Amino acid sequence: MIDLHPESKSPLYEQLYAALADEIRQGLRAPGTALPGRRTMAAQQGVSVNTVDAAYQMLAAEGLAEARPRSGFYVQKTYGMLHSRPVSPAAPPPDSPLPGEAAPRYDLSTGSVDTALFPARSWGRIQKELLYQRPELLQRGETQGDAPLRTQIAHYLSAYRGVVCTPEQIVVGAGIEYLLGCLAHLFAGGCAAVENPGYSRTRAVLQNNGIPCTLVDIDRDGLSADELEASGANLCYLTPSHHFPTGVTMPAPRRAQLLTWAAARPGRYILEDDYDSEFRFDTRPLPSLQGMAGPEGPVVYLTTFSKSLAPGIRIACMVLPQGLLARYRQDFAVYANTVSRFEQQTLCEFMAGGYFTRHLARMRLVYKRRMEAFAAALRAALPGVILGSVHSGLHFLLTLPGAGGEAAMVEAAAREGVRLRGLSEYYLARPELCRPDTVVAGYSALKEEDIPAVAAALARAWRP
Structure with a gap:
């Protein structure tokens, strides 16, 4: 019997998932053994079958359990238990508790x-159907991401963000950090200007991948084109729709100035992170910089589904200008896509069915x-x-x-x-x-x- 706490802030399916995951990682549930049937587990825990199914699907998505057709869920071998060694503590990210800081209320x-x-019910139902009906998704997919998903993303970005692109220009990856690593390879030898204040993580990822960064202060309209010119950078990382953390929305004249900066010299590019564009409560956001520049323009558009769905669903994408696409395909042709095809196709069906x-x-x-x-x-x-x-x-x-x-x-x-x-x-x-x-x-x-x-x-x- 697993202790669940209905009064907790965490949903019951997450609590059940976390408890079972801990048991599997600690070796308390042996590899190859069956998890209790969903109805049995639901009766034991006093929860709904849907709660158990959502927890089991999360275990399967993480590779801790395997769904076998008409049989149930079975514990998978967890290789992380084979070699245990002390690890030096890493510095906490900005939103992590500080050392000695108690968990807040x-x-x-x-x-x-x-x-x-x-949307656990609809997401779980789609994923379950795919698990049973689409065994071909167990095979390796396209490097840039499955074409049906890229088509749905292109339709969505066109309708809601004014992005002008074809599905062929879209690259799907497991988070913005991974995609920035790919871009750092394409822009090797360059220097990036990043917003101050802003994300320390962005600068760290670029610098870890060999792209030196210079800081440019923002003003009431966002990053200044004059300051950017003075920085000497040939790349510029921006959050024009909703700057973090100040919330500044870059007005159209400033956007035009930045596009003029990018077009002034070959090799200049803007990396547009469309952070939080989904959540605007008074008016619709301005169209993307990429849409203003067009498919041939010097803008790489980046967005993620971490806020609109969940941070744990590691799906992000970038839209490459036509001029960079051939280079990307040449250098990354042998790479496997970093997002599970089941997750890709679940999102694809979720978008195609109007659920998203x-x-x-x-x-x-x-x-x-x-x-x-x-x-x-x-x-x-x-x-x-x-x-x-x-x-x-x-x-x-x-x-x-x-x-x-x-x-x-x-x-x-x-x-x-x-x-x-x-x-x-x-x-x-x-x-x-x-x-x-x-x-x-x-x-x-x-x-x-x-x-x-x-x-x-x-x-x-x-x-x-």
Whole structure:
């Protein structure tokens, strides 16, 4: 009997999956043995069959279990148990708990999503049908990703983001980091300008792959074309639709200036990360830079399904300009695609059946309601608070003059059980440019019923 906690923030299927995964990794369930039937497990745990099925499908997707037609799920051999050795601790990413930091009651980090919104029933049903009906998906697929999925992505990007491309220009990969590694190979010998503040991970990935990076400060319209020209870089990594963490949306005139910069010399390219473009609550976002430049233009478009579906579903894609496509195919022809074909085809069917657009519409409504409730609660509990980046993305910039400064705000919030990060942590250089008394508060994983308690906790933490 596995202990499940209905009152937990984690869905029951995730709790069941995590418990079974631990048992398998620890060798408590021997390779080759059958997991209890779904109805049997559901009866034992007092949960629905769908809950058990979702947990089993997650085990299968991770390679911890194997689904056998008309037989059930069987434990797979886990090679990670064969060789155990101590590992030096790595530095925590920005949204991870710091050493010695207790698990918070309320997590306002920006890297999480509300897993309760994941369309587990429809996703699981599609994946189950594919497992039984499409054995050819066990074979190796196309290097750039399966053609039907690339066709669906092209249709979606054209309709919703103004991207102008053919399915042949799309490359599917397991996360933005992997795709940036591919691009670093194509741009070997170049230098990239990255936004400050911004993602330290982006700079690390590029530099780890041999692309030196220079930092360019953003202003109220995003990255400046004049500053970019002065940097000497021939590559530019941008988040024009929704800059992280400031939330700046780059206006059309600035976009045109950057395209002019890219077109001025051969070998210049813009890497456009369309971060959080799905979540805009007042108006539709501006069309992509790639759409403004066209399929032959000097823009590589990148996007991921991590926020729209889940971070654990490692599916991202890039759209290569025609001029880079032949080079990519020449250099990466022998590479296998890094995304499971079952995951690819599940997403393909999910998009083709209209589930994806309906899912996004539902998420926008839920997150908009949550944003409005959280903003109202914060304004009521914290007189004088200033909220920025409210109507797009899934986080606020929260400024409270007189609260003692950013570091004191973060520490005081932690004592009240609220985890968030200071804005200066995202400045890769010149933190003195950071707006004072400002923290980054994400609400994507915040339950609506917890909003009053979070606002009250922050009021206690930051009370003069």
